[in-house]
Amino acid sequence: MTIASLRRTSPNMALNQLVDGRGAAGESLVHLAFGEARLPVLPGLAQQLAAGASRASYGPVAGSEGVRRAVAGYFARRRMPTTADQVVVAPGSKPLLMAVQLVVDGDVLLPRPAWNTYAPQAAYAGKKAFGVPIPDEWGGVPEPGALRTVLRAARAAGRDPRLMILTLPDNPTGTLAPPHLVREVCAIAEEEDLLIVSDEIYRDIVHDPQATPFLSPAEVVPDRTVVTSGLSKTLGLGGWRIGVARFPANETGERIRDAVVSVASEVWSTLAGPMQQVAEYAFDEPEEITERLAAGARLHGAVARAVHAIAVEAGARCRPPTGAFYVYPDFEPHRARLAERGVTDSASLAERLLDDSGIVVLGGHLLGDDPKALRFKAATSLLYGNEQQQHEALACDDPAGLAHISSQLVRIGQGLAGLIGQERQQ
Amino acid sequence: MTIASLRRTSPNMALNQLVDGRGAAGESLVHLAFGEARLPVLPGLAQQLAAGASRASYGPVAGSEGVRRAVAGYFARRRMPTTADQVVVAPGSKPLLMAVQLVVDGDVLLPRPAWNTYAPQAAYAGKKAFGVPIPDEWGGVPEPGALRTVLRAARAAGRDPRLMILTLPDNPTGTLAPPHLVREVCAIAEEEDLLIVSDEIYRDIVHDPQATPFLSPAEVVPDRTVVTSGLSKTLGLGGWRIGVARFPANETGERIRDAVVSVASEVWSTLAGPMQQVAEYAFDEPEEITERLAAGARLHGAVARAVHAIAVEAGARCRPPTGAFYVYPDFEPHRARLAERGVTDSASLAERLLDDSGIVVLGGHLLGDDPKALRFKAATSLLYGNEQQQHEALACDDPAGLAHISSQLVRIGQGLAGLIGQERQQ
Numbered sequence: 001m002t003i004a005s006l007r008r009t010s011p012n013m014a015l016n017q018l019v020d021g022r023g024a025a026g027e028s029l030v031h032l033a034f035g036e037a038r039l040p041v042l043p044g045l046a047q048q049l050a051a052g053a054s055r056a057s058y059g060p061v062a063g064s065e066g067v068r069r070a071v072a073g074y075f076a077r078r079r080m081p082t083t084a085d086q087v088v089v090a091p092g093s094k095p096l097l098m099a100v101q102l103v104v105d106g107d108v109l110l111p112r113p114a115w116n117t118y119a120p121q122a123a124y125a126g127k128k129a130f131g132v133p134i135p136d137e138w139g140g141v142p143e144p145g146a147l148r149t150v151l152r153a154a155r156a157a158g159r160d161p162r163l164m165i166l167t168l169p170d171n172p173t174g175t176l177a178p179p180h181l182v183r184e185v186c187a188i189a190e191e192e193d194l195l196i197v198s199d200e201i202y203r204d205i206v207h208d209p210q211a212t213p214f215l216s217p218a219e220v221v222p223d224r225t226v227v228t229s230g231l232s233k234t235l236g237l238g239g240w241r242i243g244v245a246r247f248p249a250n251e252t253g254e255r256i257r258d259a260v261v262s263v264a265s266e267v268w269s270t271l272a273g274p275m276q277q278v279a280e281y282a283f284d285e286p287e288e289i290t291e292r293l294a295a296g297a298r299l300h301g302a303v304a305r306a307v308h309a310i311a312v313e314a315g316a317r318c319r320p321p322t323g324a325f326y327v328y329p330d331f332e333p334h335r336a337r338l339a340e341r342g343v344t345d346s347a348s349l350a351e352r353l354l355d356d357s358g359i360v361v362l363g364g365h366l367l368g369d370d371p372k373a374l375r376f377k378a379a380t381s382l383l384y385g386n387e388q389q390q391h392e393a394l395a396c397d398d399p400a401g402l403a404h405i406s407s408q409l410v411r412i413g414q415g416l417a418g419l420i421g422q423e424r425q426q
Numbered sequence: 427m428t429i430a431s432l433r434r435t436s437p438n439m440a441l442n443q444l445v446d447g448r449g450a451a452g453e454s455l456v457h458l459a460f461g462e463a464r465l466p467v468l469p470g471l472a473q474q475l476a477a478g479a480s481r482a483s484y485g486p487v488a489g490s491e492g493v494r495r496a497v498a499g500y501f502a503r504r505r506m507p508t509t510a511d512q513v514v515v516a517p518g519s520k521p522l523l524m525a526v527q528l529v530v531d532g533d534v535l536l537p538r539p540a541w542n543t544y545a546p547q548a549a550y551a552g553k554k555a556f557g558v559p560i561p562d563e564w565g566g567v568p569e570p571g572a573l574r575t576v577l578r579a580a581r582a583a584g585r586d587p588r589l590m591i592l593t594l595p596d597n598p599t600g601t602l603a604p605p606h607l608v609r610e611v612c613a614i615a616e617e618e619d620l621l622i623v624s625d626e627i628y629r630d631i632v633h634d635p636q637a638t639p640f641l642s643p644a645e646v647v648p649d650r651t652v653v654t655s656g657l658s659k660t661l662g663l664g665g666w667r668i669g670v671a672r673f674p675a676n677e678t679g680e681r682i683r684d685a686v687v688s689v690a691s692e693v694w695s696t697l698a699g700p701m702q703q704v705a706e707y708a709f710d711e712p713e714e715i716t717e718r719l720a721a722g723a724r725l726h727g728a729v730a731r732a733v734h735a736i737a738v739e740a741g742a743r744c745r746p747p748t749g750a751f752y753v754y755p756d757f758e759p760h761r762a763r764l765a766e767r768g769v770t771d772s773a774s775l776a777e778r779l780l781d782d783s784g785i786v787v788l789g790g791h792l793l794g795d796d797p798k799a800l801r802f803k804a805a806t807s808l809l810y811g812n813e814q815q816q817h818e819a820l821a822c823d824d825p826a827g828l829a830h831i832s833s834q835l836v837r838i839g840q841g842l843a844g845l846i847g848q849e850r851q852q
């Protein structure tokens with residue numbers, strides 16, 4: 001029998017397993033290649049999980065009325081009026097993103113670079129993915145001129161992009177696109193009849209909400225925007241698998257939602273009952289939750305900025321991080337110097353960092369970026385240490401100054417400086 | 427934008443929601459259209475769920491070493507030697523079945539009738555599903571002669587069936603195919619180079635294991651059999667979403683497993699950590715679990731046999747149930763009489779039962795069966811009542827004689843008799 005020649009395991013998850021394995025073997029690595037928010041589980045969440053044990057029936061595919069109402073309230077408090085009917089919950093936002101790609105016809109437009117799961121999902125759904133370069137200042141949204149160019153070229157080649165995925169704030173660049181750019185891209189979506197999927201799983205990790213206001217495409221073009229989110233990033237619950245989607249209130253939205261629910265009913269049935277109970281509590285946002293969201297955003301911002309400063313000091317170009325917990329440095333300014341040392345693209349760059357310094361990053365080529373570019377993603381949320389240290393970091397005004405974090409920052413600085421053959425002073 | 431015209435919500439899940447809605451509105455229905463094992467959650471499982479709260483990291487895509495070892499032990503105790511490497515856990519067996527259909531090339535052969543999820547999954551995976559009639563005595567496996575005929579016809583029409591799904595014991599017929607039939611179908615798979623997916627989620631619900639021995643295709647053609655299972659049916663944990671797959675130990679098996687893990691990493695990441703802890707405990711099979719499996723199988727058998735007797739008394743043909751918790755009556759003997767009353771196919775048969783008697787069943791047409799046939803599936807596991815009543819039923823030697831069950835059996839008897847205009851005496 002023949003097995004379809006499909007991609008390998010999601011590169012970030014594969015790297016995570018590699019690091020776990022090497023770590024178990026005693027090797028000391030600085031793991032920056034996995035977008036996991038390492039934060040302690042809040043007591044209230046653990047209580048809800050235990051209390052939800054009796055929810056062992058399948059229940060409605062889209063989720064119980066209670067959890068969908070709580071999620072609707074969450075969106076409504078963020079300037080997106082929502083009814084429970086517009087909401088579907090699932091075991092993570094990945095299956096919801098996959099289902100939307102399965103049920104909406106046509107091809108898909110992605111920012112370039114983008115989170116490494118959108119493109120493989122497009123392939124599973126039989127779509128072609130078109131990467132559109134991002135602006136110099138922000139990621140997660142295409143540069144408007146480039147968007148028009150790519151759309152035109154795709155159509156000229158007989159393809160039919162109908163879906164565009166945006167990431168706000170962005171993984172991998174750790175930046176939040178500003179309102180004027182969101183509006184501009186939404187206007188193109190309107191003109192060109194594109195459905196937007198706005199992946200807002202990092203929505204509550206904006207480092208300084210006053211300085212960088214958040215505008216969702218669902219506020220601009222509500223009739224053509226599906227929003228996805230979840231608890232994996234903001235509450236450090238990646239391993240609990242809780243995701244949500246919000247569909248437009250119009251007829252198109254209902255049709256997409258119904259089709260997504262059909263996929264859900266055949267592929268994952270529903271979100272586990274105890275997890276629905278957790279989600280209902282969390283999306284209602286009691287004080288425990290809002291405090292954690294604020295503390296988490298503060299911590300993520302502080303450490304991401306510290307890593308950004310290190311990258312810039314090492315001579316990289318790098319967008320200043322304003323959301324999520326990533327930086328995306330570009331070593332183009334050192335291309336000649338790196339080439340002398342055999343580093344000519346993002347794969348060899350990531351490999352050199354691992355081999356020379358034990359620093360694990362995700363090369364930009366794994367994110368759809370130009371493989372020749374000298375860019376990589378570093379997830380700074382992996383630096384918070386063990387559970388006790390995570391508590392300290394959340395409570396601290398200067399988490400980057402904590403010994404267990406600063407020691408890793410020093411090692412990152414040495415590793416980046418070493419890339420171009422510099423010794424870095426302590 | 428256009429939305430692909432895909433199927434509606436899984437018909438059994440849609441009916442379940444309809445019944446919940448009508449029930450909330452005060453209507454009294456006998457719901458037999460949803461394959462949920464209504465059993466109380468075991469205390470040890472609830473404890474494991476609570477204890478698993480700290481498992482909030484993503485962890486390995488296939489599941490932790492511990493849970494995969496426990497599942498391997500489960501299979502090994504059932505004459506299928508297994509290493510942890512051969513196991514993948516997931517949020518239900520549905521995503522695993524979907525992933526296998528996505529990664530194995532070619533079309534798919536299904537028993538006719540079959541569980542209503544295999545065919546829509548095939549459609550999502552871009553496969554054509556070929557239904558092969560089942561023997562008169564058992565379901566879940568194709569009749570061997572018919573299998574050869576359908577294969578030949580499919581190939582003559584330019585199609586390429588490479589995958590065959592078997593269900594042991596079977597949903598919807600509630601029967602277990604005997605070893606000689608399994609061997610015969612495995613031999614055809616070997617000759618014709620088909621990969622077998624053996625859905626064994628009802629494996630531990632064989633009513634009388636002495637009378638009807640279980641033989642897995644993985645014992646006969648281990649190199650070409652993927653086995654799927656889960657805890658939804660045997661432990662009444664449908665709402666917790668815990669499924670497993672066992673892949674062949676050879677190179678083909680490794681390639682399918684790797685491809686399935688790739689799909690998992692992009693679509694659902696992994697089974698939620700707390701659920702992995704539950705699964706590790708349950709698949710290790712401590713006494714609490716083995717006792718429940720035995721008590722459950724006894725209960726399911728007793729009530730399924732009672733409903734079978736009622737269907738036969740009402741004049742239906744019906745395979746005697748030997749596994750799972752279903753009966754699949756055929757009212758063909760009463761076709762003329764039913765036609766006089768406007769019932770001419772399985773859709774009108776199910777509709778008449780609902781309208782006249784408030785009995786909810788799944789018409790055979792929703793299971794891939796000939797729409798003209800007068801057949802339906804009844805899930806007898808929905809008759810066990812509330813949690814207190816479920817405990818009574820599990821402990822009772824004659825559960826069908828318990829007041830809360832027998833009263834519903836009487837109503838089913840009246841409803842089936844009423845189909846052909848008979849009054850049924852009490």
